Amino acid sequence: MFGFYSRILVAYDGSELSDKALDLALKLAEQDSRIEVHAVTVWDDRYVQTFGYYDIVSVEELAESRQRSTEELFGKIKGKLDAVPNKTATIALEGNPAKMLAEYAKDNDCDLIVMGSRGLSSMKELFLGSVSHNVVQQAHCPVLIAK
Ligand SMILES: Nc1ncnc2c1ncn2[C@@H]1O[C@H](COP(=O)(O)OP(=O)(O)OP(=O)(O)O)[C@@H](O)[C@H]1O
Ligand SMILES: [Mg+2]
16 A cells, blocks of 8 residues: 555546546546546446337447447546556446446445536436435445535
C-alpha cells in the first residue's frame, strides 16, 4: 500500500455528474502515478427482463449493440484517461448496476468509489439516485459523491 487510495473505481454512465466524478478521480490520481483508475459502466439487465427485448432482438444483436454503445461511451473519455500517467482501465459489466459496482470494487480491491449524486434519469426531486444510494449502502469501501 503506497498511498491512502491505490485503486479508484469511477462509476460511469455517461451523465454530466459521472463526468464530474471522473474528473475528480483523475485529480485524486494526480497525487501519485501509482494510483489506478478503473472506469466501470453497467448495462442494466432489468430493462431486458421488463420489456422482453429478447423477443424483438436476438441475443447476438443485443450483444453487438451493447458493444457499440460501450465503445461510444468510453470513446468519449479515452482522451482524459490517456492524458494521465496512471494505469487506467475501462470495464463494461451487465446486471444490477449498484450490485455489480459494489461487487467489482470488492473483488478488485478498489479502495475508493467515485460517482455522481444523480445520473441519466430526469427525476430530480431526490438528492441521490437509486444507484448511488444503493452503492453507498453496499460498498465495502468509502464512496465519494460528486455533485
Ligand atoms: N449503469 C451505471 N453504470 C455505472 N455507473 C452508474 C450507472 N448508473 C448510475 N451510475 C453512477 O451513479 C451515479 C448516480 O446515478 P443514479 O442512476 O443513481 O441516478 P439517476 O439516474 O438520476 O436516478 P435513477 O437511475 O435512480 O432513476 C451516476 O452519476 C454514475 O456515477
Ligand atoms: Mg440512473
